[in-house]
Amino acid sequence: MENKLPTIKEIAKRLNVSVSTVSRALSDHPRIGLRTKTRVQELAKELNYEPNSQAIFFKQKKTYVIGVILPYIREEFFSEAIRGIETLALEHDYTILLGQSFDDFEREKKVLDAFKKQRVDGVIISLSKQTNEYTHFESLEKYEIPIVYFDRVPPFKQVHKVYCDLRKGTIEMVNWLFNKGHRRIAFINGPDKIHASKERLDGYIDGISGKKIKVDMQLVERTDLTKESTHKAMENLFKTKNPPNAVITFNDYVHLDAVQYAKQHHIKINKEVLFISYANLPVTSYVAHPPMASLEQYPFRQGEKSMEILMELIKAKNEKRTLKAWFDEKIPATLITTRS
Amino acid sequence: MENKLPTIKEIAKRLNVSVSTVSRALSDHPRIGLRTKTRVQELAKELNYEPNSQAIFFKQKKTYVIGVILPYIREEFFSEAIRGIETLALEHDYTILLGQSFDDFEREKKVLDAFKKQRVDGVIISLSKQTNEYTHFESLEKYEIPIVYFDRVPPFKQVHKVYCDLRKGTIEMVNWLFNKGHRRIAFINGPDKIHASKERLDGYIDGISGKKIKVDMQLVERTDLTKESTHKAMENLFKTKNPPNAVITFNDYVHLDAVQYAKQHHIKINKEVLFISYANLPVTSYVAHPPMASLEQYPFRQGEKSMEILMELIKAKNEKRTLKAWFDEKIPATLITTRS
DNA sequence: TTGTAGGCGTTATCAT
DNA sequence: ATGATAACGCCTACAA
Numbered sequence: 001m002e003n004k005l006p007t008i009k010e011i012a013k014r015l016n017v018s019v020s021t022v023s024r025a026l027s028d029h030p031r032i033g034l035r036t037k038t039r040v041q042e043l044a045k046e047l048n049y050e051p052n053s054q055a056i057f058f059k060q061k062k063t064y065v066i067g068v069i070l071p072y073i074r075e076e077f078f079s080e081a082i083r084g085i086e087t088l089a090l091e092h093d094y095t096i097l098l099g100q101s102f103d104d105f106e107r108e109k110k111v112l113d114a115f116k117k118q119r120v121d122g123v124i125i126s127l128s129k130q131t132n133e134y135t136h137f138e139s140l141e142k143y144e145i146p147i148v149y150f151d152r153v154p155p156f157k158q159v160h161k162v163y164c165d166l167r168k169g170t171i172e173m174v175n176w177l178f179n180k181g182h183r184r185i186a187f188i189n190g191p192d193k194i195h196a197s198k199e200r201l202d203g204y205i206d207g208i209s210g211k212k213i214k215v216d217m218q219l220v221e222r223t224d225l226t227k228e229s230t231h232k233a234m235e236n237l238f239k240t241k242n243p244p245n246a247v248i249t250f251n252d253y254v255h256l257d258a259v260q261y262a263k264q265h266h267i268k269i270n271k272e273v274l275f276i277s278y279a280n281l282p283v284t285s286y287v288a289h290p291p292m293a294s295l296e297q298y299p300f301r302q303g304e305k306s307m308e309i310l311m312e313l314i315k316a317k318n319e320k321r322t323l324k325a326w327f328d329e330k331i332p333a334t335l336i337t338t339r340s
Numbered sequence: 341m342e343n344k345l346p347t348i349k350e351i352a353k354r355l356n357v358s359v360s361t362v363s364r365a366l367s368d369h370p371r372i373g374l375r376t377k378t379r380v381q382e383l384a385k386e387l388n389y390e391p392n393s394q395a396i397f398f399k400q401k402k403t404y405v406i407g408v409i410l411p412y413i414r415e416e417f418f419s420e421a422i423r424g425i426e427t428l429a430l431e432h433d434y435t436i437l438l439g440q441s442f443d444d445f446e447r448e449k450k451v452l453d454a455f456k457k458q459r460v461d462g463v464i465i466s467l468s469k470q471t472n473e474y475t476h477f478e479s480l481e482k483y484e485i486p487i488v489y490f491d492r493v494p495p496f497k498q499v500h501k502v503y504c505d506l507r508k509g510t511i512e513m514v515n516w517l518f519n520k521g522h523r524r525i526a527f528i529n530g531p532d533k534i535h536a537s538k539e540r541l542d543g544y545i546d547g548i549s550g551k552k553i554k555v556d557m558q559l560v561e562r563t564d565l566t567k568e569s570t571h572k573a574m575e576n577l578f579k580t581k582n583p584p585n586a587v588i589t590f591n592d593y594v595h596l597d598a599v600q601y602a603k604q605h606h607i608k609i610n611k612e613v614l615f616i617s618y619a620n621l622p623v624t625s626y627v628a629h630p631p632m633a634s635l636e637q638y639p640f641r642q643g644e645k646s647m648e649i650l651m652e653l654i655k656a657k658n659e660k661r662t663l664k665a666w667f668d669e670k671i672p673a674t675l676i677t678t679r680s
Numbered sequence: 681t682t683g684t685a686g687g688c689g690t691t692a693t694c695a696t
Numbered sequence: 697a698t699g700a701t702a703a704c705g706c707c708t709a710c711a712a
Contacts, residue, residue, distance in 0.1 A: 005482070007689060018699045023691060033697055048482070053457045055689035058398040059704055065437070065458065073422065079414035086440060095454050097405070098438040100426060114435050117393045118405065142345070142388070256626045286596045288628035347705060358683045363707060373681055395705035399688055684711075689704105696699075 067115035084303025170203025186244035407455035424643025509673035510543025526584035
């Protein structure tokens, strides 16, 4: 058996002083004798004393841990977001607890519950594609655990959130295609429950309408983000007599699957049909057929911003300040077209 | 201000019983009156009592948290490994603290230190490419925090580790190329400090020697895993009078950069020169020029196995058992050649 | 069957 | 300048 770890109690005993003296000496309290202070500090160093943060956290009712819940970290968008979160966290002496929902609602609840048990100081979350019910988040209120939603955010006002303005971005995409001469613009959207799907669709409809073209709902398909579902959507689009000459896909992963379908069916990619997408992920620079344009959504910045807001909320809570308003941070998306 | 959270103390007071009674009633202690038991449990439910795990952890000196340190989660290999870890963790009611080293030694130390402060119950780590000094891990011994290394493991025996047998795997790769008629086989290896680089090189040399060919060290290059470094390595290989007709790259990411160079220099990929690689990542199925073969290293299984071993170590520690030996788990790698 | 009391490591509030 | 003590929430040996 190991000899157990040194505590202030131990130091106090050895030096024949009280624990409070030791505690104060170690934290450089002003009114403490210089002699005792150095004696304490030296012994502490000698014994390799390290304060037991668990005890401190317990007493302070803080953990210096925040929970991050994401659908998948293997998607570059989310791993970049984590990088943003983590970078800022380290600066603030925070550590992050990670949980993936794998786009599964039950799993999301389970992870959230585990985080609650762990008494995280705050939560940053990007919702699963199945989530359209939000009661499980209420249980965090009891513990006053602040939540910041990012990217995949809930559709109502009374929460703190960070996301890109996809309606505007989508209008920009439609305009870009229009200027290149495309009129039959298809749109493969994502799951209904993701609020950003609605945002995208609104942008699509507004963009098309703005050009005085009638919106043809035959050109609007939906995928559940699996390859099969995306292929099915493509099939629906291209089996008609009047197929599209441009396709906007929900994100770069959907793009990859869409393009795979196109290739298998001998559609001349980016010749006959132009493909553009959302996210602008680095991987796309290696793929056979990258999107000709992609809407950059700045995941790193979204992560950073979420963390920044969360820190603000935690600080407010510690100081027992009540915030007057909900953070609603819109990050402008940019259409990147530097593809060959 | 919120009314504060219910505690067993609160319940005890309301019911005019002692805290120990409440504590026992809640944990279904056998010798407790059925009446009191139900009374307690009902009030607990009514007040939405939830035990304060921080207090429990503090007392038990356990956190039910393990720390995971990886170079980059954006690499599919590592995000898959995390998935393996997380899946098993959830089953055991463990949560994972995530830290990325970004292949930076200082950062690795910083993260490890943060984890130590958090008193994680254990650590799973894949070393940064800069790590060739291991003293910072010793500080965990004091807290009896077990460590499991995986994939990027230290080069000595007295640690618990999980990794693929890359020497054998590399020999297999050489054989495969040989059978396809290739004789001038180049090898772009990774950083020296990564032990697996040595393993690969040994395999390469043994593989070539086994074919009674003389090993030509002109054909062996090294990359620090950046795109620039990989391009430089390619340049060195292909500027000679007698360039290779096959290239083995350190992993699929290096492969992508190598192939990019090849394309830019009009080398006919997989025609003039055959490219094969390590890792067999799913993304490669979307890229323009996937490797013609890739050595699958089963990241999910490696993650799972690491977690399994860690659970074993933690259990042993809790039961004050001492383990006789070091876990040294070799997972066989498989050459996957189902590329077109 | 239930209550009492001590302890986990630390800090803060009183005293002295 | 330093000491004694309570408190954080929970568990548990011991006492009744």
